[in-house]
Amino acid sequence: MSNNYALITGASSGIGLEIAKCLAEKKYNVILTARSEKKLIQFSSEISQNYGVKSDYIKCDLSEIDAPKILYDFCESNHYQIDVLINNAGYALPDLFHISPMEDEEKFLRVLSTSVIALTKIFLPKMMKNGHGNIMIVSSVAAYAPPSSIQSLYGPVKTFMNRFSESLNAVYNKHKIYSTALCPGYTVTNFHTASGVQNEMDNVPDFLKKSARRIAIEGVEGMLNNKKVVVPTKTWKFIVFLLKIVPKKVFDFLSSFLAPGRYE
Numbered sequence: 001m002s003n004n005y006a007l008i009t010g011a012s013s014g015i016g017l018e019i020a021k022c023l024a025e026k027k028y029n030v031i032l033t034a035r036s037e038k039k040l041i042q043f044s045s046e047i048s049q050n051y052g053v054k055s056d057y058i059k060c061d062l063s064e065i066d067a068p069k070i071l072y073d074f075c076e077s078n079h080y081q082i083d084v085l086i087n088n089a090g091y092a093l094p095d096l097f098h099i100s101p102m103e104d105e106e107k108f109l110r111v112l113s114t115s116v117i118a119l120t121k122i123f124l125p126k127m128m129k130n131g132h133g134n135i136m137i138v139s140s141v142a143a144y145a146p147p148s149s150i151q152s153l154y155g156p157v158k159t160f161m162n163r164f165s166e167s168l169n170a171v172y173n174k175h176k177i178y179s180t181a182l183c184p185g186y187t188v189t190n191f192h193t194a195s196g197v198q199n200e201m202d203n204v205p206d207f208l209k210k211s212a213r214r215i216a217i218e219g220v221e222g223m224l225n226n227k228k229v230v231v232p233t234k235t236w237k238f239i240v241f242l243l244k245i246v247p248k249k250v251f252d253f254l255s256s257f258l259a260p261g262r263y264e
C-alpha cells in the first residue's frame with residue numbers, strides 16, 4: 001500500500017468527517033485531525049475497516065500557533081506523503097463583536113485562517129517536489145453574503161480564504177497544484193451547536209439545509225477535477241448567483257425572512 005495520504009482538519013465531525021469518508025471511498029489513505037481524540041480513534045478505525053485504506057489520526061488544537069508544525073512533523077516522522085490537504089476545521093463565535101474577548105477572536109482567526117495559511121505553506125514545497133497536489137479550503141456561502149450583525153468576522157474571514165485560494169491557483173497551477181474553495185450554505189452538522197448559534201439554524205427553512213454527506217461528495221468531486229470554487233447544491237448555487245447580481249438592499253430584505261436575526 002502506498003504512503004500517499006490526504007490530511008483532513010476538523011475530521012472529528014460534520015463536513016470534515018464526510019470528506020474523509022469520501023476520499024477513503026476513492027482509495028485515498030487518510031489522516032484525521034481535530035481536538036476530540038476519542039472520536040478520532042473511533043472514526044479512524046472505522047474508515048480503515050470500512051474502506052480498506054490506511055488511516056491514522058493526530059489530536060491537535062489549531063488555535064495553538066505551533067499546531068501546523070506539529071502536524072507536519074507527525075507526517076514526516078511517519079513518512080506520510082501529503083497529496084491532498086483539506087483545511088476544514090472551523091466554528092463561529094456566538095457573541096456580538098464588542099462582547100467577544102479579543103483572545104477568542106484571535107483563536108478564531110488562527111483556526112479559520114492563519115493555520116490554513118501555515119499548513120498550506122508548510123506542505124506546499126513537498127507537493128511542488130512531487131509535482132502534484134490538491135488543497136481544499138472549506139469556506140462558506142458567507143464569503144459572498146452581506147455582513148451579518150452576528151459573527152462580524154466569519155464572513156470576512158471566509159472571503160479572505162476564497163481570495164487566498166485564488167492566489168494559490170494563480171501561482172501554483174503551473175506546478176500541478178490546485179486549490180479548491182468549497183463554499184457550502186447551511187449544512188446540518190455540529191457547527192451551530194458547537195458555536196452556540198443553534199437557534200439561528202433552527203429558524204432556517206428546511207429547503208436551505210443540506211447534509212454534510214452531500215457537501216462532501218460535491219466538494220471532493222470538484223477538488224479532484226481541479227475546480228477552483230465549488231458551491232454545492234443547485235439551491236445554493238442559485239443563491240450565490242443572486243448574491244452576485246441582486247442589489248444589497250433587496251437581498252437584506254429577503255434575508256430577514258430566510259435568515260431571521262442574522263441581519264437585524
Ligand SMILES: NC(=O)c1ccc[n+]([C@@H]2O[C@H](COP(=O)([O-])OP(=O)(O)OC[C@H]3O[C@@H](n4cnc5c(N)ncnc54)[C@H](OP(=O)(O)O)[C@@H]3O)[C@@H](O)[C@H]2O)c1
Pocket residue numbers: 009010011012013014015016033034035036037060061062063088089090091111138139140141183184185186187188189190191192194212
Ligand atoms: N455547518 C454549516 O452550516 C457550514 C456552512 C458553511 C461552511 N461551514 C464550514 O465548514 C467547516 C466545517 O464545519 P462543520 O459544519 O462540519 O462543523 P462541525 O461539525 O462543528 O465540525 C467542525 C470541526 O472543526 C474542528 N475544530 C473546531 N475547533 C478546532 C480547533 N481549535 N482545532 C482543531 N480542530 C477544531 C472540530 O473538532 P474538535 O471539536 O474535535 O476539535 C470539528 O471536527 C468549517 O470551516 C465551517 O466554517 C459550515
